[in-house]
Amino acid sequence: MQFAVYAIKREVTEHYYYKVDILKRFFEECSDFPHSHIYKQQLDYITNHFSFLDWLKKIHSSHSNLNSQLFDCLRNYDILEDKKCCCLFQCDSLWQAERVLFQPLRMCDQSFFIVEESGEHYGWISPFIRQRLLS
Numbered sequence: 001m002q003f004a005v006y007a008i009k010r011e012v013t014e015h016y017y018y019k020v021d022i023l024k025r026f027f028e029e030c031s032d033f034p035h036s037h038i039y040k041q042q043l044d045y046i047t048n049h050f051s052f053l054d055w056l057k058k059i060h061s062s063h064s065n066l067n068s069q070l071f072d073c074l075r076n077y078d079i080l081e082d083k084k085c086c087c088l089f090q091c092d093s094l095w096q097a098e099r100v101l102f103q104p105l106r107m108c109d110q111s112f113f114i115v116e117e118s119g120e121h122y123g124w125i126s127p128f129i130r131q132r133l134l135s
Contacts (some may be wrong), residue, residue, distance in 0.1 A: 001094065001134055002088060002091075003091075003114050003117070004088055004117070005084055005108050005114050006086045006112060006114075008048065010111065013124070020123055020124065024122045027115045028115065044085075049084040050084070104127060108127070109127055111126040111127065112124070112126070113125075
């Protein structure tokens with residue numbers, strides 16, 4: 001399973017919180033047309049810069065601690081790409097994604113929108129309402 005995790009600006013979260021299908025389609029189109037200047041501008045407008053690796057390291061004091069505490073399940077996951085506003089996360093199951101990435105993100109003040117590569121699972125991880133992924 002691969003998930004794209006986007007850090008979303010607060011005002012966009014407030015306006016689009018109940019419009020998950022619109023956001024899902026937008027992020028899928030961004031993925032389909034990665035070199036589109038219009039999609040890049042729109043993506044910059046709705047997302048925040050968020051360093052996922054730095055944030056995870058901050059949660060745990062050191063990188064070795066990070067691997068032993070946060071990722072203590074079988075090591076069949078990885079953060080494939082760490083961009084300024086998005087990270088591509090790969091794992092074996094939804095349970096593993098929940099445990100390794102989604103649960104720690106719920107402790108953050110930032111809102112995130114998650115889209116599985118296949119589009120089957122998507123939704124918000126937000127400090128507004130602790131809403132889980134939609135199916």
